[in-house]
Amino acid sequence: MAALLCTAVMLVPNAPAAAQPATACTPLSPREQAAQTIVTGVAGTRADDAALAAVGRDAGAVVLMGRNVADAQQVAALTAALRTGARAGLLVAVDEEGGRVARLAGAGIAPTLPAARELAATRTAEQVRAAAAGVGAALRAVGVDWNFAPVLDVTAAGASTVIGDRSYSGDPATAGRYGAAFAAGLRDAGVLSTGKHFPGHGRTQVDSHVDLPVVDASLEELAETDLVPFRSAMGDLDTIMTGHVVVTALDPHLPASLSAETARLLREKLGFGGLIVTDDLAMGAVASRWDLATAAEMALAGGADMAMVLPPGHAATAADRIAEAVESGRVPRVRLHDAVRRVLRVKGFGPADATCLLGLPAAASARAVVGDDGVLYAVVDGQRRRIPDPETARELGLADAAGRYDQAEVDALPRGEDLESVRRFGSPELAAVGADPVEVALDLSRARFADGAADRVVVARADDYADALGGTALAGPDAPLLLLPRGAAPPSTEAVAAEVARVLSPRGAVYVLGGQAALSDVDLGTLRSHPGLRRLAGPDRYATAALVARQAARTAARRGVAPRT
Numbered sequence: 242m243a244a245l246l247c248t249a250v251m252l253v254p255n256a257p258a259a260a261q262p263a264t265a266c267t268p269l270s271p272r273e274q275a276a277q278t279i280v281t282g283v284a285g286t287r288a289d290d291a292a293l294a295a296v297g298r299d300a301g302a303v304v305l306m307g308r309n310v311a312d313a314q315q316v317a318a319l320t321a322a323l324r325t326g327a328r329a330g331l332l333v334a335v336d337e338e339g340g341r342v343a344r345l346a347g348a349g350i351a352p353t354l355p356a357a358r359e360l361a362a363t364r365t366a367e368q369v370r371a372a373a374a375g376v377g378a379a380l381r382a383v384g385v386d387w388n389f390a391p392v393l394d395v396t397a398a399g400a401s402t403v404i405g406d407r408s409y410s411g412d413p414a415t416a417g418r419y420g421a422a423f424a425a426g427l428r429d430a431g432v433l434s435t436g437k438h439f440p441g442h443g444r445t446q447v448d449s450h451v452d453l454p455v456v457d458a459s460l461e462e463l464a465e466t467d468l469v470p471f472r473s474a475m476g477d478l479d480t481i482m483t484g485h486v487v488v489t490a491l492d493p494h495l496p497a498s499l500s501a502e503t504a505r506l507l508r509e510k511l512g513f514g515g516l517i518v519t520d521d522l523a524m525g526a527v528a529s530r531w532d533l534a535t536a537a538e539m540a541l542a543g544g545a546d547m548a549m550v551l552p553p554g555h556a557a558t559a560a561d562r563i564a565e566a567v568e569s570g571r572v573p574r575v576r577l578h579d580a581v582r583r584v585l586r587v588k589g590f591g592p593a594d595a596t597c598l599l600g601l602p603a604a605a606s607a608r609a610v611v612g613d614d615g616v617l618y619a620v621v622d623g624q625r626r627r628i629p630d631p632e633t634a635r636e637l638g639l640a641d642a643a644g645r646y647d648q649a650e651v652d653a654l655p656r657g658e659d660l661e662s663v664r665r666f667g668s669p670e671l672a673a674v675g676a677d678p679v680e681v682a683l684d685l686s687r688a689r690f691a692d693g694a695a696d697r698v699v700v701a702r703a704d705d706y707a708d709a710l711g712g713t714a715l716a717g718p719d720a721p722l723l724l725l726p727r728g729a730a731p732p733s734t735e736a737v738a739a740e741v742a743r744v745l746s747p748r749g750a751v752y753v754l755g756g757q758a759a760l761s762d763v764d765l766g767t768l769r770s771h772p773g774l775r776r777l778a779g780p781d782r783y784a785t786a787a788l789v790a791r792q793a794a795r796t797a798a799r800r801g802v803a804p805r806t
Contacts, residue, residue, distance in 0.1 A: 278563060281553070334387035745773070
């Protein structure tokens with residue numbers, strides 16, 4: 242279990258099968274972004290109007306099934322025609338594992354391979370890699386750039402069972418070694434690979450095409466068996482397919498394909514940075530419980546990047562549902578952006594192209610960026626500056642405004658000094674680390690308020706933020722909060738007094754927070770003789786806070802607004 246729970250290093254996908262850089266970018270609409278997360282099927286061996294509409298409007302990838310395959314010339318013509326209508330590139334996938342799951346080998350298009358179990362028993366890992374490269378080359382020749390293989394499930398069950406001989410071995414290390422070799426061979430040929438069916442389908446003989454399997458193994462057991470091949474092969478995998486299996490130790494209520502715990506395990510514990518795709522949501526395990534559109538929304542919300550909806554004609558409904566879920570707020574927009582960015586990455590779009598297609602500003606001109614590591618940065622004058630205070634970032638709307646940028650874009654920005662909240666200075670703004678709080682408060686006042694614009698000024702001590710925090714309610718959005726340190730030197734007191742004189746209206750009030758122990762008359766300097774001076778002080782900071790709150794309420798009532806708390 243220690244290997245499972247260690248701090249993860251994010252693993253990103255291998256080079257994409259075919260780069261498709263955007264030479265001129267027209268951003269995808271929200272509905273088009275939603276469509277990028279759908280994998281669908283088409284009917285027949287030709288690209289009819291329905292198929293072209295599906296790939297042009299409703300899906301980011303298409304899967305070829307037996308019904309779509311006649312011969313090599315026909316498949317090449319079909320894939321070429323489908324790509325002509327794609328809005329942002331099209332992935333064309335197939336199940337070509339070898340053995341009984343081989344859509345193209347049966348038509349003589351790809352090499353015929355024995356089942357995975359026989360491959361592991363009769364060939365070396367290097368020989369399997371070479372065989373997979375041959376399969377990949379055949380796929381590429383007919384326009385297929387994504388193979389839903391290798392199977393990484395661990396089982397020694399009978400050959401004809403649901404996984405059976407599709408598994409390389411009942412030994413986790415062997416399954417991982419041969420699965421990694423197969424994935425590496427596909428990569429050698431420029432074809433995307435998929436490890437399946439995460440977090441493992443080998444423990445159950447219930448066929449998820451028909452019903453929902455349940456696995457009761459503990460996380461410790463899974464870490465020592467089912468997860469081993471995925472860890473072993475992860476560096477060679479471009480994508481991982483989640484299975485329709487309830488793993489009670491992860492989520493006792495939802496299949497792995499729809500559960501956020503699955504993505505959390507993959508991303509946070511195992512460090513997988515590639516694309517996550519579900520198994521077909523039309524399979525009985527899911528379709529008997531949820532309609533396809535609902536399942537697609539659940540999959541995206543749970544962390545999958547693509548939802549597979551294979552029955553022709555259903556992609557539009559699924560894409561509509563996801564777009565509506567994002568618009569309504571049920572699914573955060575940043576979750577959709579995160580998924581679409583991974584889809585575009587495996588299609589060959591660079592980080593800047595993906596940013597443009599998502600309708601986001603270039604990273605250097607954004608208000609904030611969020612890297613794949615989840616760290617939030619402010620962008621100031623094209624420099625990234627880390628924000629240690631997430632609460633302030635949320636208040637400023639930075640996290641929502643940021644979208645999610647590719648880590649390469651974030652890393653390419655020059656690094657400025659870190660930023661911290663001046664929340665402790667009484668304002669949800671940002672300031673450079675080490676900045677003088679007195680100067681920060683003065684700068685904010687000068688930037689926000691015209692001469693004579695404020696009917697009150699709030700003054701609090703700079704070296705202890707408790708009074709200043711309470712003072713934000715009294716200052717509100719239309720009055721400055723200025724700061725003074727105890728034992729202030731004349732330049733500080735003079736600068737604050739000058740700003741009070743500039744910004745305060747003729748009959749305005751100067752509220753000093755705290756008693757002599759907080760800010761003495763000596764600390765106030767010339768401010769102590771200001772005609773509008775009013776000290777709000779209780780026997781302790783709690784009593785002072787209560788007085789400040791009452792004054793804030795009275796001030797707000799006079800202005801006919803609710804007090805800011």
